[in-house]
């Protein structure tokens with residue numbers, strides 16, 4: 001998360017404080033959706049922000065003092081499947097799951113720390129949803145948590161609340177995990193099968209792009225899940241229309257470590273063939289030098305695309321994220337080189353929208369041209385498609401396995 005966003009968040013938090021007491025009395029009885037979990041801060045203080053579409057009551061059932069784990073229950077709150085992420089500051093890792101119809105946020109702590117304050121913020125300052133804020137602060141090594149064996153014994157005793165806004169802490173020891181294993185932390189890969197439903201994409205002699213994209217996405221999903229290393233989130237699992245904004249939102253909510261969009265081209269003539277990779281970049285001239293010539297490496301977001309998506313792309317996309325995207329794109333090209341011909345040509349005018357959420361490295365893979373007979377046959381052959389997706393998965397393995405050289409900003 002960029003410093004700027006953190007500051008903006010903090011400013012919004014401070015500005016919203018005065019309204020807390022008002023909002024807290026408006027708890028809605030119907031289902032609340034957990035939108036996202038965000039972490040901010042550095043070093044010994046970490047701010048956890050739970051974005052909610054409505055006001056909700058949040059109970060801290062384990063405040064971190066006993067066992068280096070903070071557990072928060074949210075009755076009546078729905079959470080997306082498998083929400084999780086790497087930590088920040090005193091939080092080592094976190095995950096959201098559902099227990100007895102309630103959303104549960106668990107955080108493994110990287111240091112002895114505990115909940116310092118927590119409060120609910122209503123929509124304010126251009127932020128349209130509620131935020132539940134939990135501040136965690138490191139405690140001294142002599143804080144008494146070492147060797148404390150009974151997780152249930154020390155709940156919530158030292159919680160402080162801001163403005164009386166937070167709900168009363170409740171001790172619900174039955175929700176505590178039976179054993180203390182580290183939270184499972186798999187890399188989250190969002191696979192976006194391009195087009196779908198009424199949006200058929202490019203047309204080939206044998207059918208539409210949308211079918212190939214979905215088949216490839218499902219093959220990639222299967223391969224990634226088989227490894228056990230990834231949690232895969234799909235923007236679509238079937239032949240349905242999913243608006244671009246929804247795809248962006250899915251990537252944001254999932255806290256994706258990587259977003260990969262699968263498409264198939266249609267060229268102006270049937271002679272064009274080969275795969276290509278797109279990312280968003282500061283400059284269209286930034287390119288991978290290893291496998292393709294200068295003009296082949298085309299990094300460009302389509303400015304004529306949907307206004308909302310465009311704004312999201314350019315307001316929220318961060319340089320570090322773009323750099324990580326470019327690093328992965330190069331890995332991807334090197335892995336698929338043996339499985340598919342790579343496109344060699346100047347970039348064209350036809351627009352592509354690379355969906356990109358803040359902090360989510362994203363690439364768009366054009367697997368080939370559906371209006372080129374060779375490419376279409378290759379893309380429609382399940383075995384060939386599986387080989388290509390294996391190569392994509394190998395690239396993902398390489399990217400996350402090899403110590404990941406992330407470009408510095």
Ligand SMILES: [Zn+2]
Pocket residue numbers: 194195201202209263264265
């Ligand atoms: Zn497409």
